[in-house]
Amino acid sequence: MSSPWDVYDALIDDLPQDVTVVLSDRGTRWTRVVNSADGVGSAWSMKDTSRPAISVGTPDAGRPIRDVAALVRSWNLAEASVGQAAINSWYSRAEVAARNGFVPTGAGLTWRQVFDPYADAVTGRVVAIIGHFPFARAALHKAADLQILERYPEPGDYPDTACEYLLPQADYVFISSSSFVNKSAPRLIDLAVGGGAHTVLVGPSTPMHPLLLELGVDTVTGYVPDPEVGRAEVIASLSPTGQIGPGTRMHQHRTA
Template sequence: MTSPWDLYDELIDEIPADLTATSINTEGKWRRVSSSDSGVGMAFGMNVQSRPRAVSDPAELLGRPLRDVAALAKSWNFEDAGIGVAAINAYHCHPDRALAHGFTPCAENNWARTFHPYAPLVADKRVAIIGHFPFAPAAMPDAGELIVLERNLFDGDYPDSACEYLLPEMDYVFISGSAFVNKTIPRLLELAEAAHTIVLGPSTPASPALLRAGATTVLSFASAHAARLEDGLAGRSLLGMYDAGMRVRLSRA
């Protein structure tokens, strides 16, 4: 019998015990964690205090085993969970590790171009996007049906609870990596098991474990330049975050 925690446990358990967290940043849209092997991971910040926090001050985690910080990904306090997922990605999204696991650089190092390669594939197909990506519908104009499911609704979106009813009917399902933070990723992959599923975004671990959990394609962001990433996110770099790393992908055969 499988558990929804299996994917999280696999990602956490693969982190070597001797790696430590060297920096943690919770300012802005993204949570960032750096590791002692020069890795840096990101996760979408959800400032939701759903229960008392395990971490009152992220500075308390500096020098701790990266695996312990990554275990916060299982917290039901989503602020803590964002730090945990970023720590998972500090390991799995190290460029050397991602490439060694079969990931390859994407042709275009820009998230705004994520959906364009799928335009001919989704023609006349039913497409669902978990998470509001404002540039996605225009990139796939020939989709037979395109729906967006979102927890924080924008005009025209479906509520995320509609996933239970709509995903089994879809041909293509795009899932934001932020689903790792709010714990919906195992169920979303289960609901979309009959579809071509793409897990995408900087919150997405660059790990083949996602393919084993049911994803068809994984689109992540790999970086080993923590300071350069901070400059990019702060607007001090012409290329932004892309100056610090590269989008990478891995698909099932």
């Protein structure tokens, strides 16, 4: 990719022309978009609104999914959350994810278990995690050095600006896909893959598209919501809770 925007353009270019947005909801922690093909997409809600929104006064509902998805390019990050959720509303459809090569990770698995498969693999290794996952330290305690990088650091975390220094030296890098909203994902992937790290994208904000594997990511994890999550009343009740809602974790590994 010659430009970081190429990643976003490719994700938008593969969206259908004839699908529209039916509903969008900017929840406290999760932003959701429902499309006319019954797809539901989620993205981490970011509240940064320093730049003017480019869609002020324009309702999301009724617009082509590609138009709403283009909001991911906005530097008003609250608006960009809607764009990423619109992108994911297509790639998080079960049939689209399957067509793109993604398979269910396992029945009943939640995001709390996303690091568990790497518990032994990271033994004695340097591990960097983009995003503060409170359950990561327990799962990856065998790592020689566990580095958590966070935009709003908690005690023991590194500031996320340390990525330029730490990721090229890491053996394993786990990247929260909320980074697609704040536009840091392309650079984080480049730093991790370029340094030779085993690189994993995690979280419901992940667009399940094989492009990410072509960029060198080793494992892409995503999420397919249960069909009922698409109902307006369910979205309204879920948003304030901070919970992502019922669904199935999906993944795809890169083949050598």
